[in-house]
Amino acid sequence: MQETPGTMTSACQTDPVKEKKKPQRSKGVQTKPREKTTGTPIERKLFQDTGSQCNIIPTPKKEAEGRDLVLGGDGRADSPGHCAKFGSYTMLELHANVVIDVQLVQSNECGGSYHMEKTGLERSLAHLERQGLAVGTMVTDRHRQIAKWLRETYPHIEHLYDIWHVAKGFSKKLLAASNERECQVLRPWIKSVSNHMYWCAVSTPFGQGAQIVAKWESVVSHVQNVHTGHGDLFPSCIHGRLEGRESHKKWLEPSSKAAVKLETLVCNKTLCKDILKLSGGSQTSAVEGFHSLLIQFAPKMYVFSYTGMLCRILIAALHFNENANRVQGVTKAGEAMYSIKYPKGRKGAAVLRRVLESPTYEYAQELLEEVVKECTDKENVEAEFAVEPVIVPPPLCAEFPHPEKSDFVKQHLSRFKR
Numbered sequence: 001m002q003e004t005p006g007t008m009t010s011a012c013q014t015d016p017v018k019e020k021k022k023p024q025r026s027k028g029v030q031t032k033p034r035e036k037t038t039g040t041p042i043e044r045k046l047f048q049d050t051g052s053q054c055n056i057i058p059t060p061k062k063e064a065e066g067r068d069l070v071l072g073g074d075g076r077a078d079s080p081g082h083c084a085k086f087g088s089y090t091m092l093e094l095h096a097n098v099v100i101d102v103q104l105v106q107s108n109e110c111g112g113s114y115h116m117e118k119t120g121l122e123r124s125l126a127h128l129e130r131q132g133l134a135v136g137t138m139v140t141d142r143h144r145q146i147a148k149w150l151r152e153t154y155p156h157i158e159h160l161y162d163i164w165h166v167a168k169g170f171s172k173k174l175l176a177a178s179n180e181r182e183c184q185v186l187r188p189w190i191k192s193v194s195n196h197m198y199w200c201a202v203s204t205p206f207g208q209g210a211q212i213v214a215k216w217e218s219v220v221s222h223v224q225n226v227h228t229g230h231g232d233l234f235p236s237c238i239h240g241r242l243e244g245r246e247s248h249k250k251w252l253e254p255s256s257k258a259a260v261k262l263e264t265l266v267c268n269k270t271l272c273k274d275i276l277k278l279s280g281g282s283q284t285s286a287v288e289g290f291h292s293l294l295i296q297f298a299p300k301m302y303v304f305s306y307t308g309m310l311c312r313i314l315i316a317a318l319h320f321n322e323n324a325n326r327v328q329g330v331t332k333a334g335e336a337m338y339s340i341k342y343p344k345g346r347k348g349a350a351v352l353r354r355v356l357e358s359p360t361y362e363y364a365q366e367l368l369e370e371v372v373k374e375c376t377d378k379e380n381v382e383a384e385f386a387v388e389p390v391i392v393p394p395p396l397c398a399e400f401p402h403p404e405k406s407d408f409v410k411q412h413l414s415r416f417k418r
């Protein structure tokens with residue numbers, strides 16, 4: 001995103017929460033050039049500095065010294081469904097657990113909602129390059145368009161997949177298969193096979209994708225109570241003698257319909273290619289965590305202006321970075337605090353969660369102090385805050401033909417007379 005000086009518009013002075021869905025007024029005939037806005041003092045503070053939408057987010061140069069960045073990336077749409085107006089792309093440094101860049105994209109900047117994620121990633125990587133940072137690894141979900149683009153544009157970046165996304169997709173397919181006739185016996189195996197996928201990736205040293213696949217495919221024999229002769233890379237299971245509940249599992253009959261179905265799903269070529277690229281280390285759960293937090297700052301049920309949305313994303317990033325590494329809280333008696341949760345995904349099963357210390361909001365105070373400083377700075381006041389504007393894309397309807405109003409009314413009336 002480029003930033004050039006411009007004049008203030010009223011669009012960014014309203015409280016975005018109160019904005020309602022309203023038709024965009026437009027005067028131009030074709031796509032208008034991006035509007036320049038300097039925004040309110042707090043917005044200007046957020047957009048200050050150089051070349052990025054989010055220079056307020058400190059780039060973790062200190063953490064990045066002497067090593068390449070390990071990034072988790074994912075896109076988020078501003079509304080449910082497939083016709084979102086805004087999409088944002090989050091880049092999180094997984095070792096430091098800090099959001100290092102967030103890019104906001106409006107759908108008409110990139111030819112439709114579908115392309116927003118890729119455009120966000122493109123801008124983010126370009127921004128990091130400008131900052132002189134080297135990206136070593138990127139962990140994402142299995143977005144095909146992103147995978148292809150990364151492979152072709154940044155071949156030196158090691159692109160890996162988050163295990164949860166791959167395991168979730170596979171479990172869904174196995175569940176559907178277990179509903180077929182003579183395949184019900186697969187159902188008790190769904191959780192074990194999904195857990196096996198995690199183990200395959202986590203237990204294998206970095207860069208040995210072929211071994212992850214060998215371990216993964218061994219599950220076909222294991223579920224038939226065969227634990228040796230899996231192949232050269234992973235000859236036999238390492239679980240030792242099975243005892244108790246494990247030894248009484250309902251093994252699959254070799255060549256039965258269920259066993260064949262499982263083998264087809266496990267050895268699927270596309271899946272095995274994805275397994276090859278599973279990340280055994282860092283995962284993108286922190287990115288999902290940031291997106292959950294973002295819902296608090298920019299709920300999907302409200303409509304925001306471009307600058308409103310951008311501010312909210314940036315403030316959410318500041319909040320995340322200040323609070324991401326909170327420690328577990330303790331009671332007055334000095335005991336570690338826990339709470340019981342019932343996540344939807346566990347279908348009623350209780351889960352114990354650590355209760356973290358209360359969040360802090362020092363970033364808000366710092367931001368306000370900066371704003372006061374800027375507003376009282378003599379030079380700024382004299383220059384009417386003519387600093388670092390944000391370039392806002394034209395509204396979506398700017399691309400449509402705009403008829404002359406008087407002609408349009410005439411046309412309407414003549415049709416009415418007939």
Ligand SMILES: [Zn+2]
Pocket residue numbers: 222226227237238239
């Ligand atoms: Zn086994």
